Amino acid sequence: MVEGSVSMNHPQVKVDPTFQEVESIVSDACSRGCFTVLVADCRVDYHGRSSSKMGWGERVVLLKPDGSVLIHRRTGFEAANWQPPGCCITFSQREGELVIRADRRKPRETLEVICREVALVSSVLLKDDASLDMLISEQDLYSVLRANPDLIEPGFRISSEQKGLGGGKADLTGLDRSGRYTVVEVKRVAADTDAVKQLYRYISQMRETSPDLRGILLAPNIRPAAKRLAKSLSVDYRTVDVAQCAAVFSKNSSKGLDRLDRHFT
């Protein structure tokens, strides 16, 4: 595709629209499943699980065809106000102001964007069928480890994955080189104290039936507080190179996972 070719749907754009023009563009956009961007001087009221009020100011308002609404301010990652998908968006004018109202049913929540001026309205039908592929999720890590238990510990043999236990599930269980029954908690990110406690809870429960039980916390790294706790609870900690696993995973994901020894040894 060459720059300048017009293959995308042309966005509908109006600078300094009247409220009538905004309403007409946006309701047309909604009915055609378009994505709408507004730049407006507005104030915002929210009532629901909490309540908020935001005074007059200029913001960017996104209206999505699935009923989600996002009000972004000049800075900050998070939307200042919002409504998740599924809510009902209506327009009205009162006292020279354009009111965009987004209602949610469960839980009952209302969002009102009161505009006294709209600087820009644009709507466009977005063509987008691509998938967002997250590489190396925790599940993916299990896959790699299942195919390569040596990455847990040399000689390790996995006996179950995601074994259900009372109040949660152990990530992996198996036998270490010496044949000792072992519970493995896998974390894709730095292990925190919660991870240690979680693993310890599994161990405690399972010790009722198997008193001689090891616990291994497997993570790319561990928080200091978690390390101390693990030590005091006699839970072992081992590192796993997630980047390496990710590389292996993507290399194998197309043709199914099998033993990866040849990649590392």
Place this chain on the structure above:
Amino acid sequence: MVEGSVSMNHPQVKVDPTFQEVESIVSDACSRGCFTVLVADCRVDYHGRSSSKMGWGERVVLLKPDGSVLIHRRTGFEAANWQPPGCCITFSQREGELVIRADRRKPRETLEVICREVALVSSVLLKDDASLDMLISEQDLYSVLRANPDLIEPGFRISSEQKGLGGGKADLTGLDRSGRYTVVEVKRVAADTDAVKQLYRYISQMRETSPDLRGILLAPNIRPAAKRLAKSLSVDYRTVDVAQCAAVFSKNSSKGLDRLDRHFT
């Protein structure tokens, strides 16, 4: 202010811009602290704490002057890809594609938006000094409870708020009707097992100096698993009517909080 008056900063808008025009508009926008909206046919690569790839599709890209980047798809509340504030945004062209790169230092993360076509670019200097006032936060709940400790339990006397402990802080401490020292954990939403564990951690720490110690979990409702855990740890659970507190709070916020007995009894 009257509809049609032009008091907002005029947004700069270009439909079907060339990549040169995009770069020039956006770099100008960045230097002037403008908010930029792009509608583009793009693919996105992310590498950092995790990794992701998203194939070609049309999306709305927000570039904020604080260095945050948001890539929104046609549907869904959440941005498909993003970069939080503080990252460094650079542009380049390669092989007929416009590459927007956003780099973060800590943690090291990179985001690349590769555009093969831009349908719209718009930048605007947003004037916005308003504050976002959240009503009835957990802090506000404390205020109401401080003025009305009977809402915790009849006869309750608060002795401290946000008492710092080694790692974490107890929401409220005080004496119950019988003079027993008590730690109260306040939740604005349904109490989950984490809330119980949190409270129990405080209790355990404080029992080293005050062995006879009660714990109360105060929340509008409690999850079943949390209720079971609380019971097994001998942590009491009591409900608080957040809507009532909110009503009281807003009624009193203008003239300062005092005893609210007269509102309810």
Place this chain on the structure above:
DNA sequence: GCCTAGGTCCCGTAC
């Protein structure tokens, strides 16, 4: 800097 706790968290999944 790390850690802890909160959020209108949102979101998927199991039950």
Place this chain on the structure above:
DNA sequence: GTACGGGGCCTAGGC
């Protein structure tokens, strides 16, 4: 439907 755990969660506040 509700409950529960995860997130590239993000963000604010302490130490």
